[in-house]
Amino acid sequence: MQKKQYKYIYGPVPSWRLGSSLGIDPVSMDEKICTFDCTYCQLWKTKNFCKKRSVFVPVKKIIDELKTLPDIEIDYITFSGVAEPTLAKNIGKMIxxxxxxxxxKIAVLTNSTLLDRNDVQNDLLQADLVVAKLDAASQDVFEKINRPMDEFKLENIIQAIYDFRSIFNGKLALQIMFLEDNKHQAEEIAEIAKKIKPDEVQINTPLRPCEVEPLGEKEMKQISKCFKGMNVINVYEKEKKEVSSLSDEDTLRRRGKI
Ligand code: SF4
Structure with a gap:
């Protein structure tokens, strides 16, 4: 396939969670903008902490770029990229x-920090799949792994995911990144997950280049047992589809690895 330069679209990437996933970056800045600075982030360090929603890219520009796509196989169109996607105030219209x-089918990957806002909830109600991050069961572990902006409290984030679950009729997945720093909380995180009642629990460990080491296959298998009774998928057990990206450069900038 001939590679082309895109500004807002990337991939499609072979996602262990979503099959062939075409990414849309609704923020598309040169710098990462986030409410977190996760230790396992495959992008660079967060210099621009931000929780204010803004319009970064007009909806028309995204649609115009989508119109230029060749005929490719896509399982999901996924809103993600170099920023927390819910920071884009127009993500609802984009979806x-x-x-x-x-x-x-449309998926949104979110770090869950803005999910307590009504406007964000309303925007995400239009997606088919919302993948919400939850990596800790206590404030200290949350701060150690996700390194959030000062004011974010884990208990509020958990409550927001819980509240969103009660109004969202689409598929809700919890994504949990397991590392050395939170593996001891697997049981407690599983208890929280059971109360939220997601449709799927995605057990992950950082296999893309970043500043922390991933857990091994055996440990991850052990961890997934804590989620017994739930629909769990484990990064080591899920096969990836063969997918060819439209532009490697645009994809690598947002993912660190294809
Ligand atoms: S929430 Fe995502 S983009 Fe933000 S720092 Fe964490 S991994 Fe990186």
């Missing part, structure tokens, strides 16, 4: 317009 044009 709506993308869905109308592409007729594909």
């Amino acid at each position: 709506k317009e993308t869905k109308k044009m592409m007729n594909k």
